[in-house]
Amino acid sequence: MTDTVRTWWKEAVFYQIYPRSFLDTNGDGIGDLKGITRRLDYLEWLGVNAVWISPVYRSPMEDNGYDISDYRQIDPVFGTNDDMWELLKEAKRRNIRVIMDLVVNHCSDEHPWFEKAVAEPDSEEAGYFIFRKGKDGKEPNNWRSNFGGSVWEALPDGRYYMHTFSAKQPDLNWENPKLRKQIYDMMKWWLDKGISGFRVDAITFIKKDPEFHSVETEDGSRYPIENFENYPGIGKFLEEMKQEVLEPYQCMTVAEAPGVPESQLGDYEGENGYFSMIFDFTWDQFPEGADKASAETFTAWREAMIKGQLLAQKTGWCPIFLENHDQPRCPDKFFRAEEIDGKNITMLAALYFLMFGTPFIYQGQEIGMRNYPMKSMSDVYDRSAHIRFQEAAAAGTTEEEFIACLNEKGRDHARTPFQWSAGANAGFTDGTSWIPVHPDFRACNVEDESGDADSVLQFYRRLIRLRRQEPYRDIFVYGTIEFPELPGKIIGYKRKKDGREITVLCNFSGEAAEPGASAPGPGTEILLSNYENRGIYDGRLRAWEAVVCLSRQIRDQK
Ligand code: NOJ
Ligand code: CA
Numbered sequence: 235m236t237d238t239v240r241t242w243w244k245e246a247v248f249y250q251i252y253p254r255s256f257l258d259t260n261g262d263g264i265g266d267l268k269g270i271t272r273r274l275d276y277l278e279w280l281g282v283n284a285v286w287i288s289p290v291y292r293s294p295m296e297d298n299g300y301d302i303s304d305y306r307q308i309d310p311v312f313g314t315n316d317d318m319w320e321l322l323k324e325a326k327r328r329n330i331r332v333i334m335d336l337v338v339n340h341c342s343d344e345h346p347w348f349e350k351a352v353a354e355p356d357s358e359e360a361g362y363f364i365f366r367k368g369k370d371g372k373e374p375n376n377w378r379s380n381f382g383g384s385v386w387e388a389l390p391d392g393r394y395y396m397h398t399f400s401a402k403q404p405d406l407n408w409e410n411p412k413l414r415k416q417i418y419d420m421m422k423w424w425l426d427k428g429i430s431g432f433r434v435d436a437i438t439f440i441k442k443d444p445e446f447h448s449v450e451t452e453d454g455s456r457y458p459i460e461n462f463e464n465y466p467g468i469g470k471f472l473e474e475m476k477q478e479v480l481e482p483y484q485c486m487t488v489a490e491a492p493g494v495p496e497s498q499l500g501d502y503e504g505e506n507g508y509f510s511m512i513f514d515f516t517w518d519q520f521p522e523g524a525d526k527a528s529a530e531t532f533t534a535w536r537e538a539m540i541k542g543q544l545l546a547q548k549t550g551w552c553p554i555f556l557e558n559h560d561q562p563r564c565p566d567k568f569f570r571a572e573e574i575d576g577k578n579i580t581m582l583a584a585l586y587f588l589m590f591g592t593p594f595i596y597q598g599q600e601i602g603m604r605n606y607p608m609k610s611m612s613d614v615y616d617r618s619a620h621i622r623f624q625e626a627a628a629a630g631t632t633e634e635e636f637i638a639c640l641n642e643k644g645r646d647h648a649r650t651p652f653q654w655s656a657g658a659n660a661g662f663t664d665g666t667s668w669i670p671v672h673p674d675f676r677a678c679n680v681e682d683e684s685g686d687a688d689s690v691l692q693f694y695r696r697l698i699r700l701r702r703q704e705p706y707r708d709i710f711v712y713g714t715i716e717f718p719e720l721p722g723k724i725i726g727y728k729r730k731k732d733g734r735e736i737t738v739l740c741n742f743s744g745e746a747a748e749p750g751a752s753a754p755g756p757g758t759e760i761l762l763s764n765y766e767n768r769g770i771y772d773g774r775l776r777a778w779e780a781v782v783c784l785s786r787q788i789r790d791q792k
Contacts, residue, residue, distance in 0.1 A: 238712060243431070243486040243510055244551065245711050246331065247698050248594040249282040250433075252559045253290050253312055254298055255651050256597060258663035265651075265662070267313040271321045274328055276680065280600065280691075281698035284331040286433045286488070288559055290318070291337075294344045296402040296617055298649075300335075300435065301342040305420045322428045333486065334424060336432035338417050339439045340403040348404050352389060362413045363404050364396040366446060375448040377462060381618040382625040385462075398439045398462065400621060408440040408471050418478045425479070431486030434509065438491045441468035464493040469501060472508035486510050488553050488592075496545060504550020511551045511592065517542045518556070518567060527570050529723070532742060536725050540717045543727075547590050547715055554589050556582065557596035562647045566605040573744055576602065577778035580693040580764035584780035585725065585740045587697050590715040595694065598652055601683050602690035605647040606672050608637055615669045616645045655681040693764055700762050700782065709736055718752035724775065726753065728785070735785030736761070741775035748774055759784045 257269030267290060277285065289299030292307040299309065308315050325332050341348065350359040366374040366386070373386040374394055386394040387401040396405045407413055421432070443461035480487060487509040494502050494512065503511045517538040524531045546552035556564040564582055565574045579602045587593050608614060611623060611633055623636050640646075646669065653675040654661030660675035672678075683689035701710045713731035720726055724747055726739040737754050741747050756773040762782040771783050 239505060240712070241486075241510075242331070243284070244592055245702075245707065246284040246592060247282045247701060248284045248286055248333075248553075248592060249277055249280070250286045250288070250558060250594055250596045252288045252298075252597060252649060254288075254668065255649050255662070257652065257654065258665065258667070261663060261665040262311070263663050263665040263668045264311050266311070267308065267317040267321050271317070271324050274321075274324050274330060277330060278328045280695055281702060282595065283329055283702075284333065284430070285325070286333045286594070287335070289335045289337055294342055294402065296342070296400055300337050301340070301344075301400070301403045302337055303342040303344040303346075305341075306423060319427070326428065331430040332428075333431040333433055333488075334429050335435055336421065336487075337435040338406060339436045340397060340399060340405045343402045343404050355391070355393070358412065361410045362407055362416075364407050364442065365393045366396070368392065368394055375446050376451075377446075377449065377459070380459075382622040396442070398436065400617065405439070405442075409444075414471065414474065418475065421475075421479045421485075422483070425483045425485055431488075431510070434487055434489035434491075436492075437472070437489050438464040438468065438493050440471055441465040459493070464491070464495075464498075469508070472502075476508050480509075488513065488594075499545060499549045503546075503552065507550065511553050513553055513555065513558075514542045514546070526568060527573070532723050539725075543590050543715055543717070552591040553594050554586050554591040555594040555596070556586055557599045557648060558594075559596070559648050560645050561596075562643055563603055563605050564599060565602065566642075566647070574604070575778075576688070576690055577764055578744075579690050581740050581742070581778045581780040583690070583694055583697060584738060584762065584764060584782060588701060588710055588729065588736075588738050588782065589727065590713075590729075593701070596648065598648075598650075600691055600694040601653060601678055601680055603650070603653060603678060604672060604674060605641065605644075606650050606670070608641055608644065608646070610637060613637075613670075614640060614644070614646060615649065619644060619646070653679040655679050688766070696762055705734075706736065706761070708732075709734055720749050720752060722747055724749050737783045737785060738780070739775060739783070740780045741778060744777045746774060746776050754783045754785060 251270055253270060254265050256265040257273055258265050259268040259272060260266065289302065290308050290312040291299065291302045292304035292309045293299045293301050294303060308318050322332055347359045347362050350357050351363050354360065368374060373384045377385040379385045380398055381400045385396050385398060387397060388394050397403050398405050439462055443465055447461055449460055479485060489509040489512045491502055491512040492515065501507060503509055565579050568582060569578050614620065619640055626636055650669055650672045651660055651662035651667045656676045656679055659667055660671045660679060662671065680691060683691035686692065700706060709729050709731045713729040715727050715729055717727050723742040724739060725742055726737060729736045739749055739753055754771060756771060758771040760768045760771050760781050760783055764780050765776055768781065771781060
């Protein structure tokens, strides 16, 4: 049943910032902390009241900061620690909470711990990492990294170290209590500085099969992670982290936790979970080459989404989101290129934003930013894509085929500079941006959209206001959710609390449609629509229309 314990993070609207691509204030082409502080007024105007900042710690930037070489220092490319304290102060003044990324499955091979561990095999630091001897001149086992290739990298002295991601991201050894204490101390240090929580990176990889067994696969190309993803015994570490840090600090967490089965959701999130909530990455996965406009794709996706929502309602809580820094832009994810317009982008926004859980908006999503058209590997900045390409090319994949795949799923789409204006470099930098600006910035940017009542940006603003506004907030945050049967490509849900009810109806097609008997009756008041002049619901939905209706019960109570 719905979790009724009230907390700030259930009521919050989160905004994810990828600092490198948000706003550059010193002309080096890379976004920085001062850029975030400068745009807090924008975030306040938009209506969000919590931000998640992707990693800004000192880093060689192999993985744009997800490879940390000093957990307590801001990387010079983003500014200084003082810039961070200033950002926290200014955010607090605007009642905006800040959470940071917690990347503790691995650090950087340039972290002093790892440098010492390599130089001195008997040092305490050597115990912070996972070293093994090779077998018959080969890697210790057949485990494969998330970024391609073996998880093992050889050192000149014959040892191998394990890395779940790139070889420049050595995994930390969570079996070592001294290492765990270092991590907890670091978390407390940041919480004492005034952050409100963490987005927890890749956390289900911290426990490995202690015997490091190879995984038998029928097909050698399979991706064997069973022995180091959500491996039994991981709960001991997560429970300890909860007792040592998260509970005493009342620290909010949203975790990236791949591989958690349905039966364990309650261990991970909700009232008794290790974390406040975990991301569900299963609901928007389309099969390779699926026709996004087909009825089959729509039905499969709708079912997955409904299942995820009902499960979350049962376990207690979840984040709701359409994008992040690893995913393509949502219009391209859900619609065919030729059918994308402001109407289906705003319909998608209404669809997810009022569901059960805490909404997250990824930077640029609120103005309708789109996938970047990549033509060759020289348009690709994501290191992990280059590592994967090397491996795919060796197995016979052509550059053209690989680029076609990246154009669908690549991570760079989310990382092009934020589009502030139609001016030079979309107003992101006075210099040369580290990654090219999307060619559509003259039509899609904050400056123009903020002056256009019909824009994607203004729609997001209205949505945010509606979700946070009394008396509806209570229904959207703490109400139950149910999904009535609806015909064709219509999807919708009812949010209910204390006898009050709101219905959201979305037409997932470019043809007008009639939701039929399970929808509210004609004459129901519309609270929000992505069409103009929609005061009263008339029983019909226009192309790509989304309507948020007040149910009769509420009207009758007035
Ligand atoms: C997940 C992060 O979201 C991604 O960007 C990163 O590459 C990996 N974890 C490794 O930290
Ligand atoms: Ca900069």
